[in-house]
Amino acid sequence: MRKALLIAELSLREAVRKRLVVVLLLLTAAFVGFYLYGVWRLEGTLAQRAIDAGLESRSSTGAANIPIMYAALFGMYLVFFLGSLMAVLSTVGAVSADVENGVMQSVLARPIRRAELVAGRWLGFTLVNVGYVALVSAALLGGIAALTGYVPPDALPAVGLILLAVALLTALTVLGSTLFTTLANGIGVFVLYGAGFAGGILTAIGSFSDSPTLLTLGRVASVLMPTNSLWLGATYHLQPEVLRQLGAASRGANPLFSTDPIAPGMVLWAALYAALAIGLAMWRFSRRDL
Amino acid sequence: MSATIETRELRKVYRGRAVVDGLSLTVGEGEVFGFLGPNGAGKSTTVKMLLGLVRPSGGEVRVLGGSPDDPGVRAQLGFLPEQFRFQTWMTGEEFLTFHGRLAGLAAAEVRTRVPEVLARVGLAGRGREALGGYSKGMLQRAGLAAAILARPRLVFLDEPTSALDPIGRVEVREIIEALRGEGVAVFLNSHLLAEVEQVCDRVAFVKAGRVLRQGTLRELTGGVVPVEVVVDTLSAELRAALARLAEVRHIDENVPGRAALELWVGREDILPALADAIHEHGARLYTLNPRRPDLETMFLDLMDHPASAPEVARA
Structure with a gap:
């Protein structure tokens, strides 16, 4: 375990020293600032309209505030998407890149078990990726709250589900990194991510059109890659009642948001899936020739 | 060991x-x-x-x-x-x-x-x-x-x-x-x-x-020490004396006033006897150089004719 923590520490230092963290923070600050500027202008417009309509104030949970609610929802979708990209791109060569460039030989000639190395890489990159998404989520939701006074009803469980999705993506990318070349791994994990997204779309269309076949295909894709289901589960917690009613009225026609909470079994499966991926990565890498 | x-x-x-x-x-x-x-x-x-x-x-x-x-x-x-x-x-x-x-x-x-x-x-x-x-x-x-x-x-x-x-x-x-x-x-x-x-x-x-x-x-190298010897003159008696002490592998007398020999001796302690023999036969000694075994020659020979190589000290 001590060696795994040493490798995790190495991964964190590597992320900092290669300026991955600095570049990410700067670009993310630019993104969040840009987005919040738009929200601030939107808030100003809505407030002016309320004054023009002779209202003293508007409810943060009422229909008049729906644009702000959607701004928070779509903002979190961007955070989820950026976090997913970050999880894959930062981790794609976690093991394979060091194997390909020869660094791994001198490391594994040391008294460290390969399983410890994989665990350390996963832990290090998970801390970076999860920490990043948690930070950006807090910045975005905190910024919206500061500018508009609007706070989504259950932000913490929503962010928790997004973080689980990021941890799962990181685990699957580490697994791919022990099985494939860096490039093949990147392509593979993005295709898998796309399969999960396709599952959400198929489920939405299947639900809208009452098609059992599409619903089954959607469920299969979601089990294969639960990240989209986790996002949809997060959107349930991010929406106030007024948005859920709107969604229910449209029979789930919007594939990006859900009006139903995620099944607990799916959350458990996602966590188990991540653990299985890391376990498989440890087992596979322990038996691989370098 | x-x-x-x-x-x-x-x-x-x-x-x-x-x-x-x-x-x-x-x-x-x-x-x-x-x-x-x-x-x-x-x-x-x-x-x-x-x-x-x-x-x-x-x-x-x-x-x-x-x-x-x-x-x-x-x-x-x-x-x-x-x-x-x-x-x-x-x-x-x-x-x-x-x-x-x-x-x-x-x-x-x-x-x-x-x-x-x-x-x-x-x-x-x-x-x-x-x-x-x-x-x-x-x-x-x-x-x-x-x-x-x-x-x-x-x-x-x-x-x-x-x-x-x-x-x-x-x-x-x-x-x-x-x-x-x-x-x-x-x-x-x-x-x-x-x-x-x-x-x-x-x-x-x-x-x-x-x-x-x-x-x-x-x-x-089979325990053999190759020795390079250069003397001013190589009489038949000296040649016979050297042949009693070592295997004479090659003689080069193309340079006037010099005779170069390649000898193989079985042990390093024969080297002083070589010098004594040369001195006793009245020849002047210019070089007496025991060479380390030539790995490069051995390597090339082995790579070209691996079947001829006897196994030595196989584990």
Whole structure:
């Protein structure tokens, strides 16, 4: 375990020293600032309209505030998407890149078990990726709250589900990194991510059109890659009642948001899936020739 | 002799092709062992199997009395890979500190040991520079520092001087000799045969994944010492006297006033008798030079005619 923590520490230092963290923070600050500027202008417009309509104030949970609610929802979708990209791109060569460039030989000639190395890489990159998404989520939701006074009803469980999705993506990318070349791994994990997204779309269309076949295909894709289901589960917690009613009225026609909470079994499966991926990565890498 | 490395019928098969095919060798405690062979002979794969980086397809391998899969065994090994690629975002000191911690050294020992090994490989004062700014030679020196950092009992050096200038090569030779003096065994994989001749106690020649011959240089040459002799004149009596002491392999009298002979003697203590015989027959001695066995000639001969090579001291 001590060696795994040493490798995790190495991964964190590597992320900092290669300026991955600095570049990410700067670009993310630019993104969040840009987005919040738009929200601030939107808030100003809505407030002016309320004054023009002779209202003293508007409810943060009422229909008049729906644009702000959607701004928070779509903002979190961007955070989820950026976090997913970050999880894959930062981790794609976690093991394979060091194997390909020869660094791994001198490391594994040391008294460290390969399983410890994989665990350390996963832990290090998970801390970076999860920490990043948690930070950006807090910045975005905190910024919206500061500018508009609007706070989504259950932000913490929503962010928790997004973080689980990021941890799962990181685990699957580490697994791919022990099985494939860096490039093949990147392509593979993005295709898998796309399969999960396709599952959400198929489920939405299947639900809208009452098609059992599409619903089954959607469920299969979601089990294969639960990240989209986790996002949809997060959107349930991010929406106030007024948005859920709107969604229910449209029979789930919007594939990006859900009006139903995620099944607990799916959350458990996602966590188990991540653990299985890391376990498989440890087992596979322990038996691989370098 | 207790064995530091012992392999028996070691095999590695990749996609139906045997890269290492029944390789048996023994390396003793504190011995500097040269591992020689042409490209594609299976040398690197053998080294990787000895380090636990590659799993054998068959046969047995024991390193320091255990399996290289055991971290306890690897804790006593040092390794400089042929492709010395390291984390170039680290400084030299960070790189060595990381490897020291991986090897299980205590923090205090790492702090004292890192400057010691940096100085030993000629990188004193350069430890705070990023490895990304090192030249190839400096990177190889850093790799060598990492290999000897944790006071190993056995060091694998894969082409340790490939990026070094002549001064660096001499320094590496001195480090290898110092390791031998400390009782550390060295497994040297090198194409520089002159280098191997100078430092190795024993060598093994491999081809197509098999050991063709292994032993000391003396054993590999059948115990013969080639001697170069140059005198001013070679009388029939002197020639007969020399023939009684040694096997006369070649005589060259093309240069006026000089006769050059190549003699093979069975033991080094015959050399003074050669000088006495020359003196007693009234000839003037210009050269009496016992040569070390010529590894390059032996290597080329073995690679061209492996079937003619008798096995020496096979494990």
